[in-house]
Amino acid sequence: MFEAEMARQDQIRAARQEQSARTAQTNINTLLGVRDAQVGAARASASAFEDAYRAETDALRRTAEARTTIIRSTVAGWRDLGASGAATLADIEAGRRLGSLNNVPEAANQNRRLRSDEVTNLMYQGGDIAAQLRVGLAAQHDRDAAGAADRADLRRPRRRQCKGRLRAGR
Missing domain, CATH: 1.10.287 (Helix Hairpins)
Known part of the structure; x- marks a missing residue:
């Protein structure tokens, strides 16, 4: 019995020490602002995410x-x-085709004689072409003649100029 009483006294002493340690830890946590860990806090946080x-x-x-x-x-x-x-x-497009069914297509040149004003215009145009050919041929002839004169001039000795006048024979 004595041993049973001693064991009981040891249990009471251990419980008091445990209680005093818990109380001291709670006081320190309160001073430091630390809360008790919540069970399942991580799970609750993860479920929020x-x-x-x-x-x-x-x-x-x-x-x-x-x-x-x-x-x-x-x-x-x-x-x-x-x-x-x-x-x-x-x-x-269908409306355009239906509208053109009654019209017979015309030839490109309309297969008709020229009117008098068209004949007059063609005569003037022909005269203009002939005049341009004459001027063009004359200009070509003048260029050919000038070219020949320039070539001949290159073979002649140069003349000296004195005060802007040509002196003959020198």
């Missing part, structure tokens, strides 16, 4: 779906506009 991640992923998915819908509707709108433009162009 996971919720934020899920919300962001969901928002990005909805944005991508909205963009895809907008692009598809825009492409469909342009396709419809192109189709209506092609139909309008086909209607215009």
Whole structure:
């Protein structure tokens, strides 16, 4: 029995020491502003980040779906506009063809005689061409003659000038 009493006394002493250590640690933590560790705090923090991640992923998915819908509707709108433009162009072309069915196509030169004013214009144009040829040939002849004179002048000795006048024979 004595041993049982001693064991009980040892347990009481250990419990008191443990209690006093806890009290001292609590006092120090209170002075320093340290709180007791919360059980599951990391799990709660991680779940907050996971919720934020899920919300962001969901928002990005909805944005991508909205963009895809907008692009598809825009492409469909342009396709419809192109189709209506092609139909309008086909209607215009069909109307043009229907309007020209009664008209017989004319020959390019219209297979007719020249009017008197057209004959007069052609005569004036022919005269202009002849005059240009004469002037052109005369200018060519003058250039040929000048070229021959220049070549002949190169073979002659140079004349001296005195006060702007030519002196003959020197």
